[in-house]
Amino acid sequence: xxxxxxxxxxxxxxxxxxxxxxxxxxxxxxxxxxxxxxxxxxxxxxxxxxxxxxxxxxxxxxxxxxxxxxxxxxxxxxxxxxxxxxxxxxxxxxxxxxxxxxxxxxxxxxxxxxxxxxxxxxxxxxxxxxxxxxxxxxxxxxxxxxxxxxxxxxxxxxxxxxxxxxxxxxxxxxxxxxxxxxxxxxxxxxxxxxxxxxxxxxxxxxxxxxxxxxxxxxxxxxxxxxxxxxxxxxxxxxxxxxxxxxxxxxxxxxxxxxxxxxxxxxxxxxx
Amino acid sequence: xxxxxxxxxxxxxxxxxxxxxxxxxxxxxxxxxxxxxxxxxxxxxxxxxxxxxxxxxxxxxxxxxxxxxxxxxxxxxxxxxxxxxxxxxxxxxxxxxxxxxxxxxxxxxxxxxxxxxxxxxxxxxxxxxxxxxxxxxxxxxxxxxxxxxxxxxxxxxxxxxxxxxxxxxxxxxxxxxxxxxxxxxxxxxxxxxxxxxxxxxxxxxxxxxxxxxxxxxxxxxxxxxxxxxxxxxxxxxxxxxxxxxxxxxxxxxxxxxxxxxxxxxxxxxxxxxxxxxxxxxxxxxxxxxxxxxxxxxxxxxxxxx
Numbered sequence: 066x067x068x069x070x071x072x073x074x075x076x077x078x079x080x081x082x083x084x085x086x087x088x089x090x091x092x093x094x095x096x097x098x099x100x101x102x103x104x105x106x107x108x109x110x111x112x113x114x115x116x117x118x119x120x121x122x123x124x125x126x127x128x129x130x131x132x133x134x135x136x137x138x139x140x141x142x143x144x145x146x147x148x149x150x151x152x153x154x155x156x157x158x159x160x161x162x163x164x165x166x167x168x169x170x171x172x173x174x175x176x177x178x179x180x181x182x183x184x185x186x187x188x189x190x191x192x193x194x195x196x197x198x199x200x201x202x203x204x205x206x207x208x209x210x211x212x213x214x215x216x217x218x219x220x221x222x223x224x225x226x227x228x229x230x231x232x233x234x235x236x237x238x239x240x241x242x243x244x245x246x247x248x249x250x251x252x253x254x255x256x257x258x259x260x261x262x263x264x265x266x267x268x269x270x271x272x273x274x275x276x277x278x279x280x281x282x283x284x285x286x287x288x289x290x291x292x293x294x295x296x297x298x299x300x301x302x303x304x305x306x307x308x309x310x311x312x313x314x315x316x317x318x319x320x321x322x323x324x325x326x327x328x329x330x331x332x333x334x335x336x
Numbered sequence: 337x338x339x340x341x342x343x344x345x346x347x348x349x350x351x352x353x354x355x356x357x358x359x360x361x362x363x364x365x366x367x368x369x370x371x372x373x374x375x376x377x378x379x380x381x382x383x384x385x386x387x388x389x390x391x392x393x394x395x396x397x398x399x400x401x402x403x404x405x406x407x408x409x410x411x412x413x414x415x416x417x418x419x420x421x422x423x424x425x426x427x428x429x430x431x432x433x434x435x436x437x438x439x440x441x442x443x444x445x446x447x448x449x450x451x452x453x454x455x456x457x458x459x460x461x462x463x464x465x466x467x468x469x470x471x472x473x474x475x476x477x478x479x480x481x482x483x484x485x486x487x488x489x490x491x492x493x494x495x496x497x498x499x500x501x502x503x504x505x506x507x508x509x510x511x512x513x514x515x516x517x518x519x520x521x522x523x524x525x526x527x528x529x530x531x532x533x534x535x536x537x538x539x540x541x542x543x544x545x546x547x548x549x550x551x552x553x554x555x556x557x558x559x560x561x562x563x564x565x566x567x568x569x570x571x572x573x574x575x576x577x578x579x580x581x582x583x584x585x586x587x588x589x590x591x592x593x594x595x596x597x598x599x600x601x602x603x604x605x606x607x608x609x610x611x612x613x614x615x616x617x618x619x620x621x622x623x624x625x626x627x628x629x630x631x632x633x634x635x636x637x638x639x640x641x
Contacts, residue, residue, distance in 0.1 A: 074447035078459065081444035085466045085520065088477035091487065095480060102485065148355035155352060164352070167359040169630045173571065175578020175622070177595045178615045181602060182366030185612070188383050189369050205362040208355070213633075259468075266470040269580050273602075283472050290476050290585060294483060302473040309468045317461060 096299035137203035145211025180273030194276030211256035218252035374612035441523035530564025
């Protein structure tokens with residue numbers, strides 16, 4: 066692509082970013098508003114954050130959400146990485162078309178369909194719904210995102226190191242664990258992060274697959290939001306945004322560090 | 337040699353088995369069940385549908401089970417206008433949103449692709465970051481702005497553009513704003529990916545041969561970015577058709593989108609067969625764009641090998 070941005074280019078990027086960030090910024094600012102009304106600025110205050118600490122139901126929901134996200138992201142990372150390795154390394158195998166179809170479909174499948182179908186499965190199997198059914202549902206939803214991320218890393222990957230190890234008599238499993246895995250680790254970490262935030266964020270699938278005693282944070286927020294804007298919800302949202310922003314920045318630093326290290330190593334190899 | 341090949345084959349199968357089984361059990365099998373229940377009838381029972389599949393009754397039970405299946409739920413979908421209007425509304429919202437997203441997303445992605453090299457990762461990150469914050473939060477942020485005593489009305493009234501507060505919420509305008517806001521990163525990223533890897537020498541060649549800039553844009557840049565535009569459009573269109581949260585929180589309760597109708601049939605009316613029938617028809621409706629998207633996805637991931 067040719068360099069040199071025209072004024073039109075600069076304006077469209079600036080407007081696009083403003084559109085993306087203005088609503089979130091407003092939400093964050095108003096979470097510190099002492100007044101209950103959106104249009105009245107009552108000065109800076111932490112009142113709504115203090116109120117959150119007393120909201121036991123909300124804190125409980127947040128704890129459940131974090132646990133579901135941690136469990137499902139970990140399971141999704143294992144399954145998604147295996148699927149990516151299979152898709153990139155196995156070449157043609159029987160049932161590949163079905164497999165790749167199943168891997169990519171959840172990326173665009175409307176959530177209401179995935180949620181409904183999983184619920185009906187759990188009902189048919191006569192499983193008690195709750196924490197673990199949400200976790201299984203989120204694992205299924207998020208593993209395809211991990212697969213796509215890890216797959217693109219595996220494709221742009223120099224196989225000569227693996228081949229060297231194998232030539233020197235390293236068994237395939239050990240080669241995978243000591244050579245391949247460290248090299249694709251940044252992609253796996255990014256996949257885990259994405260799976261974690263997607264799980265933390267999901268309302269629709271969780272609503273279908275939840276049971277008594279397993280109210281996640283989005284379900285809780287949703288039931289409050291339907292009743293109108295509340296400053297406490299602004300505060301919850303601000304905390305979630307802060308957590309996610311911090312996580313994303315850390316993840317990008319890890320990936321960047323990984324890339325820089327690899328580039329240094331490649332340079333060293335050339336010298 | 338032979339032995340090592342076999343060994344690799346064996347470990348390859350082990351790698352494949354776990355995710356394959358997981359997807360068959362938790363992704364494919366549920367659809368079979370949805371299809372089966374869409375052919376059932378509602379009942380005042382637990383679970384609330386009939387017939388219930390029971391292998392212990394043997395062959396006779398199985399035959400009786402098959403005899404009780406009926407396409408009544410589907411018949412209802414095609415005769416009751418509510419459902420038809422719901423589908424049409426979903427398609428309309430998805431189509432218009434996708435077009436607006438293309439119109440807004442293209443100059444945005446083009447601007448990023450033409451920014452200095454060092455800036456580009458930062459700008460891409462800035463587009464991705466809102467995608468990482470909760471969907472629900474992003475929709476909720478707009479309620480703060482669009483509600484009757486919200487910020488937009490406040491600003492408009494102070495500027496004397498309107499005299500009385502306008503109800504922005506609970507309208508189609510609000511749905512479109514929510515859709516465009518939530519799906520913009522999905523449009524911008526594939527477009528940027530296509531524009532970024534474009535060969536600069538093609539543009540130089542066009543310029544050298546005396547082609548004006550706007551003509552180069554139409555004849556070279558736009559055609560080469562079409563795969564990115566198609567990926568972005570599908571990535572937005574398909575989920576928007578089935579969207580639930582955005583129309584539920586921002587839209588009116590007059591004409592529901594199909595995701596809301598499914599939700600209501602299931603949670604409010606407890607009519608599981610009709611909800612399942614809606615899911616089946618929605619899936620059929622989206623099958624073609626989905627297959628198209630999978631082709632694109634596969635080509636972009638595996639074509640670069």
